[in-house]
Amino acid sequence: MSETKIPYKIYLSENEIPKQWYNLRADMKNKPAPLLNPATGQPLKAEELSGIFCEELVKQELDNDTAYVDIPQEIRDFYKMYRPSPLVRAYCLEKALGTPAKIYYKFEGNNTSGSHKLNSAIAQAYYAKNQGLKGVTTETGAGQWGTALSMACAYLGLDCKVYMVKVSYEQKPFRREVMRTYGAEVTPSPSNTTAIGRKILAENPDTTGSLGCAISEAVEAATSNEGYRYVLGSVLNQVLLHQSVIGLEAKAALDKYGVKPDMIIGCAGGGSNLGGLIAPFMGEKLRGENDYEILAVEPASCPSFTRGKYAYDFCDTGNICPLAKMYTLGSKFIPSANHAGGLRFHGMSTVLSQLYDDGLMKATAVEQSSVFEAAEQFARTEGILPAPESAHAIRAAIDEALKCKETGEEKTILFGLTGTGYFDLVAYQKFNDGEMTDYIPTDEDLAAGFATLPEVPSQG
Amino acid sequence: MSETKIPYKIYLSENEIPKQWYNLRADMKNKPAPLLNPATGQPLKAEELSGIFCEELVKQELDNDTAYVDIPQEIRDFYKMYRPSPLVRAYCLEKALGTPAKIYYKFEGNNTSGSHKLNSAIAQAYYAKNQGLKGVTTETGAGQWGTALSMACAYLGLDCKVYMVKVSYEQKPFRREVMRTYGAEVTPSPSNTTAIGRKILAENPDTTGSLGCAISEAVEAATSNEGYRYVLGSVLNQVLLHQSVIGLEAKAALDKYGVKPDMIIGCAGGGSNLGGLIAPFMGEKLRGENDYEILAVEPASCPSFTRGKYAYDFCDTGNICPLAKMYTLGSKFIPSANHAGGLRFHGMSTVLSQLYDDGLMKATAVEQSSVFEAAEQFARTEGILPAPESAHAIRAAIDEALKCKETGEEKTILFGLTGTGYFDLVAYQKFNDGEMTDYIPTDEDLAAGFATLPEVPSQG
Numbered sequence: 001m002s003e004t005k006i007p008y009k010i011y012l013s014e015n016e017i018p019k020q021w022y023n024l025r026a027d028m029k030n031k032p033a034p035l036l037n038p039a040t041g042q043p044l045k046a047e048e049l050s051g052i053f054c055e056e057l058v059k060q061e062l063d064n065d066t067a068y069v070d071i072p073q074e075i076r077d078f079y080k081m082y083r084p085s086p087l088v089r090a091y092c093l094e095k096a097l098g099t100p101a102k103i104y105y106k107f108e109g110n111n112t113s114g115s116h117k118l119n120s121a122i123a124q125a126y127y128a129k130n131q132g133l134k135g136v137t138t139e140t141g142a143g144q145w146g147t148a149l150s151m152a153c154a155y156l157g158l159d160c161k162v163y164m165v166k167v168s169y170e171q172k173p174f175r176r177e178v179m180r181t182y183g184a185e186v187t188p189s190p191s192n193t194t195a196i197g198r199k200i201l202a203e204n205p206d207t208t209g210s211l212g213c214a215i216s217e218a219v220e221a222a223t224s225n226e227g228y229r230y231v232l233g234s235v236l237n238q239v240l241l242h243q244s245v246i247g248l249e250a251k252a253a254l255d256k257y258g259v260k261p262d263m264i265i266g267c268a269g270g271g272s273n274l275g276g277l278i279a280p281f282m283g284e285k286l287r288g289e290n291d292y293e294i295l296a297v298e299p300a301s302c303p304s305f306t307r308g309k310y311a312y313d314f315c316d317t318g319n320i321c322p323l324a325k326m327y328t329l330g331s332k333f334i335p336s337a338n339h340a341g342g343l344r345f346h347g348m349s350t351v352l353s354q355l356y357d358d359g360l361m362k363a364t365a366v367e368q369s370s371v372f373e374a375a376e377q378f379a380r381t382e383g384i385l386p387a388p389e390s391a392h393a394i395r396a397a398i399d400e401a402l403k404c405k406e407t408g409e410e411k412t413i414l415f416g417l418t419g420t421g422y423f424d425l426v427a428y429q430k431f432n433d434g435e436m437t438d439y440i441p442t443d444e445d446l447a448a449g450f451a452t453l454p455e456v457p458s459q460g
Numbered sequence: 461m462s463e464t465k466i467p468y469k470i471y472l473s474e475n476e477i478p479k480q481w482y483n484l485r486a487d488m489k490n491k492p493a494p495l496l497n498p499a500t501g502q503p504l505k506a507e508e509l510s511g512i513f514c515e516e517l518v519k520q521e522l523d524n525d526t527a528y529v530d531i532p533q534e535i536r537d538f539y540k541m542y543r544p545s546p547l548v549r550a551y552c553l554e555k556a557l558g559t560p561a562k563i564y565y566k567f568e569g570n571n572t573s574g575s576h577k578l579n580s581a582i583a584q585a586y587y588a589k590n591q592g593l594k595g596v597t598t599e600t601g602a603g604q605w606g607t608a609l610s611m612a613c614a615y616l617g618l619d620c621k622v623y624m625v626k627v628s629y630e631q632k633p634f635r636r637e638v639m640r641t642y643g644a645e646v647t648p649s650p651s652n653t654t655a656i657g658r659k660i661l662a663e664n665p666d667t668t669g670s671l672g673c674a675i676s677e678a679v680e681a682a683t684s685n686e687g688y689r690y691v692l693g694s695v696l697n698q699v700l701l702h703q704s705v706i707g708l709e710a711k712a713a714l715d716k717y718g719v720k721p722d723m724i725i726g727c728a729g730g731g732s733n734l735g736g737l738i739a740p741f742m743g744e745k746l747r748g749e750n751d752y753e754i755l756a757v758e759p760a761s762c763p764s765f766t767r768g769k770y771a772y773d774f775c776d777t778g779n780i781c782p783l784a785k786m787y788t789l790g791s792k793f794i795p796s797a798n799h800a801g802g803l804r805f806h807g808m809s810t811v812l813s814q815l816y817d818d819g820l821m822k823a824t825a826v827e828q829s830s831v832f833e834a835a836e837q838f839a840r841t842e843g844i845l846p847a848p849e850s851a852h853a854i855r856a857a858i859d860e861a862l863k864c865k866e867t868g869e870e871k872t873i874l875f876g877l878t879g880t881g882y883f884d885l886v887a888y889q890k891f892n893d894g895e896m897t898d899y900i901p902t903d904e905d906l907a908a909g910f911a912t913l914p915e916v917p918s919q920g
Contacts, residue, residue, distance in 0.1 A: 007473070007540070008474060008540040008541060009474070009475045013467070014468060014469070015465045027621050066667075080467070080468040080469070081468060081552065081842065081843045082843060092541065092615070110570065111843060111844075112839065112843055112844050112845045112880070113537060151843055154550070154839075154840040154841075155840070155841070155843065173885070173889065174634075174885040175884070177885040177886065177888045177889045177892060178845060179889075180888075180889075180892045181835075181836055181839055181840075181845065181888050182839060182840060183840060196814070241635070375641075375643055379572065379614075379641055380614040380615070380641075380642060380643060381614075381615070382541065382616065383541045383542060383571060383572055383611055384571075384572050385572045385638060385641065395535075418796060420572070422634070422882040422883070423882070425634040425637040425638065428637045428638075428640075428641050429633065429637045429640075432637060432640045432641060
């Protein structure tokens with residue numbers, strides 16, 4: 001099909017919303033390592049997880065074999081409110097760069113929560129509702145996940161308790177108000193609504209909170225309230241499964257025009273977006289049907305893939321969660337306070353960690369001032385104000401397109417534009433004022449993080 | 461075609477973006493009254509306007525006869541970045557209301573500027589660029605228009621000077637930063653960059669500014685800088701012309717499914733959205749081809765249509781602009797400070813004023829606490845956080861749908877969802893905290909506004 005026929009935006013029709021999610025694990029030769037019980041060193045069983053997560057999600061979490069999982073009709077109906085999301089040909093950016101590369105991006109910020117997180121939020125809320133539960137609990141830092149979950153729960157009439165890191169609660173009042181508008185109960189963490197919160201407050205009344213503490217409170221609230229379960233927006237296998245809708249739609253849209261990407265780029269924090277975007281492409285690669293360059297982009301200030309260790313570690317700072325084998329900087333590693341670009345998680349999805357270890361994908365780390373430069377250029381040419389997280393992928397895509405300009409290669413690049421930056425304008429202001437600084441952890445900083453890696457009890 | 465076949469979102473394809481704007485004035489039997497020179501009382505001529513506005517826009521402003529105006533290809537290319545915008549069937553809202561009514565909304569918030577303003581911003585910036593100008597100046601209050609203009613200017617490489625009411629500049633730093641990210645020069649008004657600004661500051665150093673003052677500064681900056689012109693985001697005939705793209709797309713999408721709306725509802729401040737949404741429908745009504753109920757919704761705190769006078773008045777508080785014949789509360793009328801819902805302009809588009817005076821459309825005024833109730837209900841069911849302005853139309857649409865529930869009438873309602881509320885969360889917070897109050901001006905308040913209506917010199 002002639003190149004000029006490709007529109008700016010490729011929309012699928014509503015009946016082309018995927019009817020099944022794709023479970024990448026089914027095609028992996030080396031399966032991701034299982035979650036371990038930190039006390040016993042044994043793989044966690046369904047019954048151990050079902051007090052925290054609802055049953056269907058535990059099943060999805062542990063299922064490494066089923067390749068396609070039906071998306072319930074109720075979830076597809078919700079998806080229709082904002083999906084299919086557009087696949088955009090970045091004609092304006094290509095022109096501004098003067099590159100022969102062909103750039104496409106899958107835009108997931110096209111809904112009020114402003115990010116791809118909604119794809120999994122509605123799924124997790126649906127299964128909770130379906131199990132007859134009253135509500136769900138979660139934590140949120142920057143607020144993308146909390147907002148998405150609030151929207152999903154409002155739609156289903158499910159209670160939603162969000163523990164929001166106190167410093168974010170105070171400094172991001174707009175995020176908080178969106179969640180409240182959707183009916184969520186938003187509590188600054190640490191709070192006196194939980195035993196762990198009261199303990200932390202007693203020890204340190206002036207603490208501004210941490211994600212680790214918020215997780216602890218959310219898990220306690222789920223397990224100590226009848227009819228509640230805990231939900232999480234990234235890292236987990238189930239989340240990658242739900243997010244495969246991104247890649248499935250992107251591939252269907254490209255297939256429509258006979259376009260095969262040479263390279264697929266995604267930002268990587270816990271891996272929810274990257275894992276979803278690459279899923280069907282990686283599947284073809286695993287099955288030997290097609291080859292793709294796949295690139296994870298992470299912040300230089302939190303470089304799990306590029307400088308981390310592949311080891312069992314806690315998923316949370318508070319060390320109350322299971323152990324996961326992943327590329328990690330150590331659960332006590334915290335990026336410098338000057339880091340404004342998101343993607344601050346110390347570890348990485350076990351699925352992506354295994355794929356990376358197997359050499360099936362690459363990773364690169366970028367500094368935040370160059371990330372915001374890319375964000376600005378993108379906003380001015382493509383019209384969309386990107387989330388700082390998404391701008392990591394933009395940076396790498398622009399760099400690749402500029403390489404093509406030198407070599408003359410007409411590479412086809414697909415990247416994930418995960419969200420919008422409406423709630424990140426404090427960071428943009430810093431950049432606009434020329435006050436954004438970069439931070440790269442020293443080897444000593446990393447060594448301190450690695451020193452916190454747990455000893456894993458020997459299995460069986 | 462069967463009802464169930466209508467998808468949640470009707471998207472047109474890119475080649476269905478209108479190729480011409482529709483000029484409602486061409487089909488009006490009673491043309492809108494001309495703008496007058498306040499000094500002479502004579503209709504303004506093109507040469508008097510061309511020092512302020514660029515030439516092509518002056519032509520559009522004064523042309524009451526040409527029904528269809530070609531949209532230049534460059535503008536259509538920009539439109540492709542965010543248009544066609546979706547026409548959404550509000551299945552979820554209908555279900556929540558339990559109404560037999562069929563509700564559709566045309567969603568214009570699907571771009572980074574967050575509103576329909578972009579449709580005219582790119583047109584005005586394009587004609588300025590095409591005339592070889594260096595840049596444009598404007599004022600902004602809440603910031604929707606300034607953001608839209610900044611985006612358009614960034615795309616075209618045109619300078620953009622925005623005078624932002626000082627209190628908004630300080631209280632809406634996020635809006636300011638979006639504009640700066642798009643490269644606009646944002647100046648808090650009053651400023652010492654203009655003679656009028658310096659004069660006002662000398663008289664009152666602590667003033668927090670007003671829209672009237674910002675308009676004065678923007679007009680001065682346009683006329684005193686070589687290669688600049690002034691642009692405006694509402695009220696003007698040219699703006700309604702550009703905004704007709706909203707109605708044309710909405711009608712094309714409905715026609716595709718054989719749907720004819722019984723009632724069309726839009727919020728009304730200066731009239732840019734309402735005039736654009738109703739254009740093709742009102743055209744059919746004017747030509748006797750079809751009939752539609754058309755309803756303007758305004759805030760009870762600024763009720764130009766429902767309690768204003770149809771008279772010649774200044775368009776700006778500073779009284780430096782031409783006189784326009786319109787429904788007005790008097791150019792010195794300012795809604796109470798507790799009014800958070802936007803739509804604060806004292807007057808109304810001359811086109812819509814004439815149509816209203818001719819009985820071709822109706823108007824209603826709604827109180828802001830009920831507007832935010834509607835906004836919340838809409839967000840929770842349809843997933844989109846609406847701008848307070850748009851929520852006026854939602855309120856009226858819900859009220860109409862609830863009437864249908866009583867009568868059993870299966871009315872088809874179309875309303876304009878002009879934008880998103882991401883930058884209005886201070887107002888949402890007030891509502892969430894139960895602190896939102898209503899204000900209805902007393903007859904004395906209105907009398908004080910009417911007392912400021914100018915005497916118009918008799919026309920030649």
